[in-house]
Amino acid sequence: MSAVAAAKAADTAPALLSVEGLSVAFDGEHGPVRVVEDVSFSVAPGETVAIVGESGSGKSVTSLSLMRLVDYAGGRIVGGRIRFKGRDGRERDLASPPAEALTDMRGNDIAMVFQEPMTSLNPVFTIGDQIAEAVMLHQGLDRKAARAEALRMLEKVRIPEPARLLDRHPHQLSGGMRQRVMIAMALSCRPSLLIADEPTTALDVTIQAQILRLIRLLQDEMGMGVIFITHDMGVVAEVADRVVVMWRGRKVEEGPVERIFQAPQHPYTKALLSAVPKLGALRGQDLPVRFPLLVVDDAKADAALPAPPPVQDTVRAADAPLLEVRDLTTRFDVRKGIFGSLKARVHAVEKVSFAVRPGETLALVGESGCGKSTTGRTIMGLQSATSGTIRFDGLDTATLDSNGQAKLKEKIQYIFQDPFASLNPRMTVGFSIAEPMLVHDYVPTSKPGVSRRRAIEERVAELLTQVGLKPEHARRYPHEFSGGQRQRVCIARALACDPKLIIADEAVAALDVSIQAQIVNLLMELQARRGLSYLFISHDMAVVERVSHRVAVMYLGQIVELGPRRAVFESPQHPYTRRLMAAVPIADPSRRTRDLRLLTGEIPSPIRNVGDEPAVQPLVPVGDDHFVARHAVGGDF
Amino acid sequence: MTTTDATSVAVSHDAIRSPLREFWRKFRRNRTAMAAGICLLALTLAAAAAPWIAPFDPAAFDYDRILEGPSADHWAGTDAYGRDILSRILWGARISLSVGLLSVLLGGVAGVALGLVAGFRGGWIDSLIMRVCDVLLAFPGILLAIGIVAVLGPGIDNVIYAVAIFSVPVFARLVRGSTLGLKRAVYVDAARAIGVRDRLLMVRHILPGTLPSVIVYVSMRIGTSILTAASLSFIGLGAQPPSPEWGAMLADGRSYIGVASHVTFYPGLAIFLTVLAFNLLGDGLRDALDPKLR
Amino acid sequence: GPAFAAKDLVVGLPDNITTLDPADINDTLSQSASRTMMQGLFGFDKDMKLVPLLAESFTVNDTATEYTYRLRKGVTFHDGSPFNAQAVKTNFDRLANPANRLKRQSLLAMLAETVVVDDYTVTLKLSQPFGALNNNLAHPGAMIHSPKALETYGKEIGRHPVGTGPYKFVSWAADTLKVEKNANYWKPGLPKVDTVTLKSVPENGSRIAMLQTNEAQFIYPLPPEMVKMVEANSALELIDAPSIIARYVAMNTMKKPFNDPRVRQALNYAVDKNAYAKVVYRGYAGPLDSAIPSKLGFHVTQPNQYTYDLAKAKALLVEAGYPNGFEAEMFGRNSTNFIRGMQFVQQQLSQIGVKLTVTPLEAGVETARVWGVEKPEDATVQMQYGGWSASTGDADWGLRPLLWGKGFPPKFFNVAYYKNDTVDSAIETGIGTADTAKRAEAYRVAQEQIWKDAPWIFLGVENLLAGKSKKLTGFYYVADGGLQMEEADLQ
Amino acid sequence: MLKYLVGRLAGILPVLLVISVFVFGFVHLLPGDPARLVAGPDATQRDVELVRQDLGLDQPLWVQYGRFLGNAVQGEFGRSMKSKRPVSQEIGERFLPTLYLTIVAMVWATLAGLLIGVASATKRGRWQDHVGMIVAVSGIAFPSFWLGLLMIDLFSVKLGWLPTSGYGTWQHYVMPSLTLGLGVAAVMARFTRSAFIEIAREDYVRTARAKGVPARLVVWKHTLRNAMIPIITMVGLQFGFLLGGSIVVETVFSWPGLGRLLVDSVNYRDYTVIQAEILLFSLEFIIINLLVDVLYAFANPEIRYS
Numbered sequence A: 001m002s003a004v005a006a007a008k009a010a011d012t013a014p015a016l017l018s019v020e021g022l023s024v025a026f027d028g029e030h031g032p033v034r035v036v037e038d039v040s041f042s043v044a045p046g047e048t049v050a051i052v053g054e055s056g057s058g059k060s061v062t063s064l065s066l067m068r069l070v071d072y073a074g075g076r077i078v079g080g081r082i083r084f085k086g087r088d089g090r091e092r093d094l095a096s097p098p099a100e101a102l103t104d105m106r107g108n109d110i111a112m113v114f115q116e117p118m119t120s121l122n123p124v125f126t127i128g129d130q131i132a133e134a135v136m137l138h139q140g141l142d143r144k145a146a147r148a149e150a151l152r153m154l155e156k157v158r159i160p161e162p163a164r165l166l167d168r169h170p171h172q173l174s175g176g177m178r179q180r181v182m183i184a185m186a187l188s189c190r191p192s193l194l195i196a197d198e199p200t201t202a203l204d205v206t207i208q209a210q211i212l213r214l215i216r217l218l219q220d221e222m223g224m225g226v227i228f229i230t231h232d233m234g235v236v237a238e239v240a241d242r243v244v245v246m247w248r249g250r251k252v253e254e255g256p257v258e259r260i261f262q263a264p265q266h267p268y269t270k271a272l273l274s275a276v277p278k279l280g281a282l283r284g285q286d287l288p289v290r291f292p293l294l295v296v297d298d299a300k301a302d303a304a305l306p307a308p309p310p311v312q313d314t315v316r317a318a319d320a321p322l323l324e325v326r327d328l329t330t331r332f333d334v335r336k337g338i339f340g341s342l343k344a345r346v347h348a349v350e351k352v353s354f355a356v357r358p359g360e361t362l363a364l365v366g367e368s369g370c371g372k373s374t375t376g377r378t379i380m381g382l383q384s385a386t387s388g389t390i391r392f393d394g395l396d397t398a399t400l401d402s403n404g405q406a407k408l409k410e411k412i413q414y415i416f417q418d419p420f421a422s423l424n425p426r427m428t429v430g431f432s433i434a435e436p437m438l439v440h441d442y443v444p445t446s447k448p449g450v451s452r453r454r455a456i457e458e459r460v461a462e463l464l465t466q467v468g469l470k471p472e473h474a475r476r477y478p479h480e481f482s483g484g485q486r487q488r489v490c491i492a493r494a495l496a497c498d499p500k501l502i503i504a505d506e507a508v509a510a511l512d513v514s515i516q517a518q519i520v521n522l523l524m525e526l527q528a529r530r531g532l533s534y535l536f537i538s539h540d541m542a543v544v545e546r547v548s549h550r551v552a553v554m555y556l557g558q559i560v561e562l563g564p565r566r567a568v569f570e571s572p573q574h575p576y577t578r579r580l581m582a583a584v585p586i587a588d589p590s591r592r593t594r595d596l597r598l599l600t601g602e603i604p605s606p607i608r609n610v611g612d613e614p615a616v617q618p619l620v621p622v623g624d625d626h627f628v629a630r631h632a633v634g635g636d637f
Numbered sequence B: 001m002t003t004t005d006a007t008s009v010a011v012s013h014d015a016i017r018s019p020l021r022e023f024w025r026k027f028r029r030n031r032t033a034m035a036a037g038i039c040l041l042a043l044t045l046a047a048a049a050a051p052w053i054a055p056f057d058p059a060a061f062d063y064d065r066i067l068e069g070p071s072a073d074h075w076a077g078t079d080a081y082g083r084d085i086l087s088r089i090l091w092g093a094r095i096s097l098s099v100g101l102l103s104v105l106l107g108g109v110a111g112v113a114l115g116l117v118a119g120f121r122g123g124w125i126d127s128l129i130m131r132v133c134d135v136l137l138a139f140p141g142i143l144l145a146i147g148i149v150a151v152l153g154p155g156i157d158n159v160i161y162a163v164a165i166f167s168v169p170v171f172a173r174l175v176r177g178s179t180l181g182l183k184r185a186v187y188v189d190a191a192r193a194i195g196v197r198d199r200l201l202m203v204r205h206i207l208p209g210t211l212p213s214v215i216v217y218v219s220m221r222i223g224t225s226i227l228t229a230a231s232l233s234f235i236g237l238g239a240q241p242p243s244p245e246w247g248a249m250l251a252d253g254r255s256y257i258g259v260a261s262h263v264t265f266y267p268g269l270a271i272f273l274t275v276l277a278f279n280l281l282g283d284g285l286r287d288a289l290d291p292k293l294r
Numbered sequence C: 001g002p003a004f005a006a007k008d009l010v011v012g013l014p015d016n017i018t019t020l021d022p023a024d025i026n027d028t029l030s031q032s033a034s035r036t037m038m039q040g041l042f043g044f045d046k047d048m049k050l051v052p053l054l055a056e057s058f059t060v061n062d063t064a065t066e067y068t069y070r071l072r073k074g075v076t077f078h079d080g081s082p083f084n085a086q087a088v089k090t091n092f093d094r095l096a097n098p099a100n101r102l103k104r105q106s107l108l109a110m111l112a113e114t115v116v117v118d119d120y121t122v123t124l125k126l127s128q129p130f131g132a133l134n135n136n137l138a139h140p141g142a143m144i145h146s147p148k149a150l151e152t153y154g155k156e157i158g159r160h161p162v163g164t165g166p167y168k169f170v171s172w173a174a175d176t177l178k179v180e181k182n183a184n185y186w187k188p189g190l191p192k193v194d195t196v197t198l199k200s201v202p203e204n205g206s207r208i209a210m211l212q213t214n215e216a217q218f219i220y221p222l223p224p225e226m227v228k229m230v231e232a233n234s235a236l237e238l239i240d241a242p243s244i245i246a247r248y249v250a251m252n253t254m255k256k257p258f259n260d261p262r263v264r265q266a267l268n269y270a271v272d273k274n275a276y277a278k279v280v281y282r283g284y285a286g287p288l289d290s291a292i293p294s295k296l297g298f299h300v301t302q303p304n305q306y307t308y309d310l311a312k313a314k315a316l317l318v319e320a321g322y323p324n325g326f327e328a329e330m331f332g333r334n335s336t337n338f339i340r341g342m343q344f345v346q347q348q349l350s351q352i353g354v355k356l357t358v359t360p361l362e363a364g365v366e367t368a369r370v371w372g373v374e375k376p377e378d379a380t381v382q383m384q385y386g387g388w389s390a391s392t393g394d395a396d397w398g399l400r401p402l403l404w405g406k407g408f409p410p411k412f413f414n415v416a417y418y419k420n421d422t423v424d425s426a427i428e429t430g431i432g433t434a435d436t437a438k439r440a441e442a443y444r445v446a447q448e449q450i451w452k453d454a455p456w457i458f459l460g461v462e463n464l465l466a467g468k469s470k471k472l473t474g475f476y477y478v479a480d481g482g483l484q485m486e487e488a489d490l491q
Numbered sequence D: 001m002l003k004y005l006v007g008r009l010a011g012i013l014p015v016l017l018v019i020s021v022f023v024f025g026f027v028h029l030l031p032g033d034p035a036r037l038v039a040g041p042d043a044t045q046r047d048v049e050l051v052r053q054d055l056g057l058d059q060p061l062w063v064q065y066g067r068f069l070g071n072a073v074q075g076e077f078g079r080s081m082k083s084k085r086p087v088s089q090e091i092g093e094r095f096l097p098t099l100y101l102t103i104v105a106m107v108w109a110t111l112a113g114l115l116i117g118v119a120s121a122t123k124r125g126r127w128q129d130h131v132g133m134i135v136a137v138s139g140i141a142f143p144s145f146w147l148g149l150l151m152i153d154l155f156s157v158k159l160g161w162l163p164t165s166g167y168g169t170w171q172h173y174v175m176p177s178l179t180l181g182l183g184v185a186a187v188m189a190r191f192t193r194s195a196f197i198e199i200a201r202e203d204y205v206r207t208a209r210a211k212g213v214p215a216r217l218v219v220w221k222h223t224l225r226n227a228m229i230p231i232i233t234m235v236g237l238q239f240g241f242l243l244g245g246s247i248v249v250e251t252v253f254s255w256p257g258l259g260r261l262l263v264d265s266v267n268y269r270d271y272t273v274i275q276a277e278i279l280l281f282s283l284e285f286i287i288i289n290l291l292v293d294v295l296y297a298f299a300n301p302e303i304r305y306s
């Protein structure tokens, strides 16, 4: 169905879902707080409605309300109607009955992909069981058939070795793999309305393209309506028929995708679109450059900052490398059965070597599940390495005693890919942000005569403000935030102690572009001021282009290409790198690539049988400081 | 907006201090728990004020009025010596409450610490602590108590120790179990990545997660401890006659069950209400510690 | 038809049976159990009177060192072997031999030789004079096993009792002993019931419930406070009989202030014995009007009773130099009943300013603290709340273990550490002769002296209480706490 | 896991050996002289000495220990000092009644506890919750002797439905297992409720709901499985405790189990029986706790042992 046809269908066909004046409130410290105000929109069968908006503007809460799941999270629908036409052709108002009464409708009629796949999978059940359960519930298959169907779904979302994955548990999966499992689960319900809340944040662009394609296919097949929440305007341009823009709890604009992109009305929309990072924006530039900033203040958009953004010439190349990783290898044993006999190994990281210089940003990009997070976790000592050395500031971290280890952590900070899970649910975020300072006896510089506690409090407030939150948010608990807000809390925490190196694992993935620009600029400014270094793990090539001095491309646990940003972006050498560049969606609805074929066939996998060691080819120089591994791995596209 | 001026950073008083106040704010709103807390407070006060408010001397006997049912002057009747049961309950609250509460707290603290270390460290420390706990669990209470009397001699504080020792292994196992799971949490890794040392990690990040079950067990264990203390007083370890102690009063009245039920009924009721109050209070504490409840 | 319905008697006991080898038994309960199957030369009737059983008659020399018994003829053991002089010799030699390490060895410790005169005559030669031998032989510990069974089962005899008694062994598992009618019993017409089951039901309330539901026809003991429940049921009957169990508080006469007889007397005056019976035994107790209960042989009621008199008690304390009383500690076992008794005494003495600390002792701790103490100087006991049942039914065993100057712990149980030459020689005389008159005189003297010296607070003699179904007849609860069921019948 | 299991199992023997030394020492250091206790209340010193020799208590402690260990290695624990029967018979006779009663009580109590706990948690704050928790608290605060006697009075004396006491038919199990299980049910209910409330708001429970999993399954599958750890811990502990034989219940219902045997043997300082019983209880706890640890790993796959 083409966009035009869909739009037409939306006019003529009765709406599948129509939301009228929806308001949702949570109980806050001082009584109820409305986080969604009077939101109305509708979705027709087969139509894709994208909801975009500022981080914390109520997108997730709105979508949770549609399934009345918000009731279980402590929220309440305080106004409005949600009219939904079920499979049986009956229309009912989902806003009024008790939440329990809607059980039959969930999954069957409406299915949902949650924003945070990390915490949304049940840790005690295997992936296979969790998908098969949905299949059994909604497709009426028996256990065996359901398992087969689960396998098929996993194949469709391009997960390597799906048969093995069926028996694994969520904690053994990478972020992107979990996200794909969530998608597989939701799709296997075969709902008439799919709500996908940031379903591709943890996916690299190649897989993202596959997923979008898959959703589109199913949509065409079954006339499924889709609500697609995302901050990636490229994805919006790619998939949406209509766009709803939210800002501070309200809908501020709605329209067909072309209209929104070509003629945005609301200042926030305008700002949003102008802040979209475009791949290739820095073509010809050697050094990273900050984003032009937009400030949307009370519905009035200001133009970009008058001065052109400064270039980021911060690398102190002459100094000894800050972080040096040599031949790092990390493997996981795959065990099976109650007695856990060793069946295979996941070669998550294989002989990875790189260095990060003071004041440098090294971006680590690569396919989902290729071992980026594992590399970061191993550097942090959260995962023990199978072999290899890690030097920080010239010191081999393996030789440090526990005291030295703790000290080291004042200098290196790690931003977890999974912000929600990495915040202690029993602590206010204020305390979480203050904790590094308390632990390291770090005394923030402040006005004289201020007690240390007070100084720390002020510093927390300052950090919160810097990441675009409010000081009073310090008193809240992690679950009271939106996905993007939590991510910013984690960033604030990482900045608290003025570290020397920050390993940021998809640290800005859940942020809308305006906040993202603000945060990225903040990071770059700190780099300029304090000489910070970053190991920047990301899928978003446009952001990578903006921030990094050098780029390392990982594939199946190995680094396949490593070089200056400009060299890698402008003349990618490794086939995988090239593919990556090509798959980046473009934020322009008129340049859709809908005819992309679904990939099938074998997916290379890092899981190998015991004793079957992968071949590791040395990186060979292909240019100034630019290396590439020339071997079959990753070449077979 | 790249830098922040100080004025915008104004209001964040006790932003990082709030847990305690937050806790109290939430606790106060739980009416059942507050009521239970007030009941316990009242009971404690009554126990403290027993010399003034008890209608009779708890040891005063009256052989002309043995085993009388409740009446105008003996509200809860009299026991086999014609002593006023109500007065004995009031006085007994002193012993029973302190034994119940102190022993559980003591045992709880020790058990929680052991369980936390065992679960967190694993390896041989875990094995050692847990095997010792296994033996302690297997050791029959009476035998242990006799041993304790032999070593420490009789006395109320020794009862507290003895009863505390009984509860250590249970707390240890309980906390260890939860710790095993909690220590894998990503936020624990995150804390570690911040540089939090192990000891603090255990106390600040893992312990709170084990508290819900600990609180439940504490609130239940108090009743058991009151009864256990009574059985110890029968082997000469505990409160010595004629000190009133709820458990002992209850056990003493055992043979009058079919004949003069009030002798067991009132001490039983006192224990029941106390345990109920502690449980409701425990639930309230638990809820107040739960960040997800507003 | 119903006329031939089996008569199954069930008896509810408070405890488990330990063994069924009477020579190795020290608890009344197991003795009662073995008495269903076994008999000795003598026994007691339901009034604690000595009666011949397997002996028909006896003669004794003047010095009480040689006893000759004529045995009953035509008696066979349950295994068919005959009862005769050889059987007696086998059993007595076994009991008397220290190498066999039987708990009841002391009953025949003085036995020098057993001579089989003929099949039905046996002579016991003693190493020292012993006047109360027949009483010792009436003790359940001297009951006779089948020699064949002794040989067959050896050490396991305690689980395979074979005797001459009215019932034969059927089975014994954890807490239930079952015996059946001995069709060849030598007393004609007995026994009348087909089986007897002895079941241990430790909880008082549950035992009563068994009686109420007719799951048991006899239960004992019946705690005094539960008497009402039996009385309230028309199908049930209360058994209330005097016992030989003395209750007293022994005072350590070697320790201050109890070394002063006036203090001890004062305490005796300060305790209201009637109130004791009422509070501790709900009225089911009699007075202890001498050092031994009235049911024991040679008991003499003392003329000057210590009647409840606080004024006198106080006066005596003043006289002894304790005008304001004193503090002391009282030991006693930790059973409910003991604790109740101790609390009572504590309350009574508080009236004359004597402050007692009551320390209940667990059985083992008691042996360590009280009975196992090697030297009198080491004794920590000041007062000991106790009870004593002289299972031989004779004054000797009522006095010698408790008040003989040579019977301090650990040898015997003289925990009052009471030593008086008059008493000592009287006790020795009493045991040194079989002449009833001489013995009576000796024990009269002893009792008088003890009463005057008051090494104990004489509290009372509890009644034996039991409940039984009205259908049950011929079932006796004897003063020493034993059961006799050979004549039992169910209507 | 296999390695861990094998290690733990292999570790049992040395642990038991250490325990045996400990238990032996402890028991022998307790105040109280078994010879005197076994000899009986009116035994003379001579009788006591005879008994002492008979029991071998006159030997030096290490000789006694050696003999005990020698016997134990052959699976024989000597003879009871009091009854002179082999300890294995003495304990064997009572183990099964205790085991059966324990199983019956544990099964109903665990199920009831789970039901009450889950009902309370899902109806939190409503009357079902309050009723459930008051029942649970009663289970803890009511002394079992009281309950037992009340039941006997009602079901046996008044109604005549059940035998007052004893061991044999299924009727005999009803009241003892009810009495015994009540406390367990209470503990289970409280723990289930608490653990449940903890888990019920996790995101993955929300996922289950979003999938359309029926409320019943959300509760019994998705939530419960995650709430399992404290519940498993408690089931294990309670099972262990009950396997030691409940003194009160066995007394009230004249159940021929290990609890009463223990009391008797402690009263008589029947060393051989006490030692064997404690070793048995230790073994029980070690095995139960091993199972519990295995179940932990099953309940939460992130738990790994090394």
Ligand SMILES: Nc1ncnc2c1ncn2[C@@H]1O[C@H](COP(=O)(O)OP(=O)(O)OP(=O)(O)O)[C@@H](O)[C@H]1O
Binding pocket: A026, A027, A035, A053, A054, A055, A056, A057, A058, A059, A060, A061, A062, A073, A074, A115, A479, A480, A481, A482, A483, A484, A485, A510, A511, A512
């Ligand atoms: N449980 C809660 N209690 C209180 N406030 C909440 C709760 N959950 C969400 N909020 C608030 O509601 C607002 C909307 O949150 P929501 O998750 O819908 O944002 P979002 O638009 O999805 O943002 P993001 O793009 O960052 O995910 C946020 O300001 C958040 O702080």
Ligand SMILES: Nc1ncnc2c1ncn2[C@@H]1O[C@H](COP(=O)(O)OP(=O)(O)OP(=O)(O)O)[C@@H](O)[C@H]1O
Binding pocket: A171, A172, A173, A174, A175, A176, A177, A202, A332, A333, A346, A347, A348, A367, A368, A369, A370, A371, A372, A373, A374, A375, A417, A606
């Ligand atoms: N604890 C574990 N046990 C077993 N396998 C694991 C474990 N953690 C990660 N893996 C595996 O290691 C591989 C690399 O995972 P990693 O999390 O490093 O990927 P990633 O590059 O961060 O991917 P993503 O971009 O999707 O987050 C994956 O195949 C994953 O399944």
Ligand SMILES: [Mg+2]
Binding pocket: A059, A060, A061, A115, A197, A482, A483, A484
């Ligand atoms: Mg969101």
Ligand SMILES: [Mg+2]
Binding pocket: A174, A175, A176, A372, A373, A374, A417, A505
């Ligand atoms: Mg990752």
